[in-house]
Amino acid sequence: MAEQSQYAELVRQVSAVGVVKRGLSRMLPAECPAGPAAVLHLLDRHGEMQLIRLAELLAIDTSVTSRHVSHVAERGWIERSTDPCDRRSRILRLTPAGKELLDRLAEHCTDALARALDDWSDDDVGQLNAMLARLRGSFSGPGPGPRHPEVTRTPA
Amino acid sequence: MAEQSQYAELVRQVSAVGVVKRGLSRMLPAECPAGPAAVLHLLDRHGEMQLIRLAELLAIDTSVTSRHVSHVAERGWIERSTDPCDRRSRILRLTPAGKELLDRLAEHCTDALARALDDWSDDDVGQLNAMLARLRGSFSGPGPGPRHPEVTRTPA
DNA sequence: TATTGTTATACTCTATAACTATA
DNA sequence: TATAGTTATAGAGTATAACAATA
DSSP states (O other), X not given: OOOHHHHHHHHHHHHHHHHHHHHXXXXXXXXXXXXXXXXXXXXXXXXXXXXXXXXXHHTSOHHHHHHHXXXXXXXXXXXXXXXXXXXXXXXXXXXXXXXXXXXXHHHHXXXXXXXXXXXXXXXXXXXXXXXXXXXXXXXXXXXXXXXXXXXXXXXX | OXXXXXXXXXXXXXHHHHHHHHHHHTTSOTTSOHHHHHHHXXXXXXXXXXXXXXXXXXXXXXXXXXXXXHHHHHTTSXXXXXXXXXXXXXXXXXXXXXXXXXXXXXXXXXXXXXXHTTTOOHHHHHHHHHHHHHHHHHHHSSOSOOOOOOOOOOOO
């Protein structure tokens, strides 16, 4: 159990991760922004899957996932085939073109990250990855609690 | 210097921090979303300052900062007084009402975080904070490199 | 009736660019 | 001319709700 000042600092640090995200986004081509890129990455890493599972891995709503998926499907980077076992669902699979794009992005991002993080050891990055994964786990668990209650509002 | 697989994982982890950010946002009242809340927090922590300095601390554009500041100023949580030394700039200062709101938010968030992170030690949180700060530093430095170049685009 | 996926709508956060007022 | 701040516009990302098709 940590102290309150640590929590406040954590909230600030998490908010400020936005700068890093935007930095990473700028490495991506306009045609394939961060959301769609994450779709390609997960399909490559975990293999073909249904949309609902993809949404779980992305930790976002299925409606949003559906749009990202449409984006990459329209460009031929993935294909959607109807599941013969359950014709409601569609199987999402990376195409060779998608794999090519992904490899190109990975290479490009690696170069840029290697420059930005040249003083980070492999172990440093591994530790940060582990802590972020743990943080996410702590938040997806029983839920972070209810929405903030009543606020004494100053009239607009 | 870390390996490529670690970088790829880092990109995913950073993207996925969004879940945590949204979890934190849900703790906030509708009247004071995350952006404005960060303004209050920084003014409390660093004392009165100009908008341009606030934008630096938030690591966002001054135009965006200006809107967040207007949001909290309209609700009486901060006051903007013209700097007598330089009448172009305005001094931003937390009001007692703003301080009250902030304390209420801090208490509420601390409770929720204490529940979500009950198995994190003070040291764990401190380490994560330090690594996130370092990560941000690595990205604000000489710049993460140029935008992604040409993409062999599949016709839409 | 429940589930998979899609679409419509709205909100937050952000950047770029054009503008005002002051230095 | 340059700087502090504001506003207009646009884009990415998200959630909620309503909907279609299938189970």
